Ligand SMILES: *[C@@H]1O[C@H](CO)[C@@H](O)[C@H](O)[C@H]1NC(C)=O
Ligand SMILES: *[C@@H]1O[C@H](CO)[C@@H](O)[C@H](O)[C@H]1NC(C)=O
Ligand SMILES: *[C@@H]1O[C@H](CO)[C@@H](O)[C@H](O)[C@H]1NC(C)=O
Ligand SMILES: *[C@@H]1O[C@H](CO)[C@@H](O)[C@H](O)[C@H]1NC(C)=O
Ligand SMILES: *[C@@H]1O[C@H](CO)[C@@H](O)[C@H](O)[C@H]1NC(C)=O
């Protein structure tokens with residue numbers, strides 16, 4: 001199944017870009033997150049985007065791995081600047097978007113009844129500071145979710161510790177996520193190298209290529 005391969009691919013991308021384990025200890029999504037900006041078709045994991053391209057609020061779409069993955073209930077959408085590859089994430093992240101109580105309607109993430117803590121604020125990394133990784137995550141938000149008081153009101157962009165927030169507020173697991181890069185001007189910092197993810201070599205791709213039951217797309 002393409003969704004299965006897509007999930008393995010995004011997991012490999014998170015590993016490759018060092019998002020796992022520096023930002024997330026683990027990343028085991030049960031759905032694919034498709035993020036698109038007006039004027040950019042679906043953003044590929046790790047795609048390089050310009051500051052202009054990322055200005056509008058993106059649209060988010062969810063494709064569950066299978067029918068037993070629930071898209072009912074509420075979700076928290078979080079986008080953080082995880083800095084350049086190799087950045088120390090233990091000191092927290094810049095919060096570019098934080099919205100509680102989003103829902104999924106016909107695969108689209110909708111914010112009709114959401115509580116926006118930090119409105120989507122488009123990336124603007126400092127010139128010369130390298131390619132910053134902007135990570136967008138969708139967390140399950142159980143009824144017992146209780147945000148810390150200092151993160152329960154509308155706030156501008158600021159720093160927080162994503163993991164501490166998720167843990168202390170009782171958020172559920174990450175159901176889906178993706179990331180892209182934005183860089184301004186030539187980098188004056190040295191960034192650790194990453195290698196490309198070859199989808200055709202992922203276990204699921206090999207599995208479906210060798211299976212007559214699942215035709216490849
Ligand atoms: C993004 O740009 C950097 C150079 O700044 C390049 O090394 C990298 O391969 C590009 N990534 C993608 C996915 O095109
Ligand atoms: C393949 O993925 C789609 C998208 O989530 C899903 O609806 C479908 O049930 C999956 N098919 C199989 C055979 O698992
Ligand atoms: C659906 O996906 C979930 C999450 O990966 C998995 O735990 C479950 O076994 C799958 N169910 C089916 C029927 O394939
Ligand atoms: C928003 O809340 C109203 C009132 O509870 C409800 O009727 C509506 O279905 C909700 N919309 C979404 C998209 O969750
Ligand atoms: C919350 O944010 C979403 C997405 O950025 C936006 O569509 C919605 O209008 C915002 N809601 C409020 C009450 O500002």
Ligand SMILES: *[C@@H]1O[C@H](CO)[C@@H](O)[C@H](O)[C@H]1NC(C)=O
Nearest residue numbers: 025163164165166167168169
């Ligand atoms: C999560 O929170 C609990 C209690 O609030 C704490 O004991 C635990 O160390 C925290 N875990 C992480 C990974 O921060």
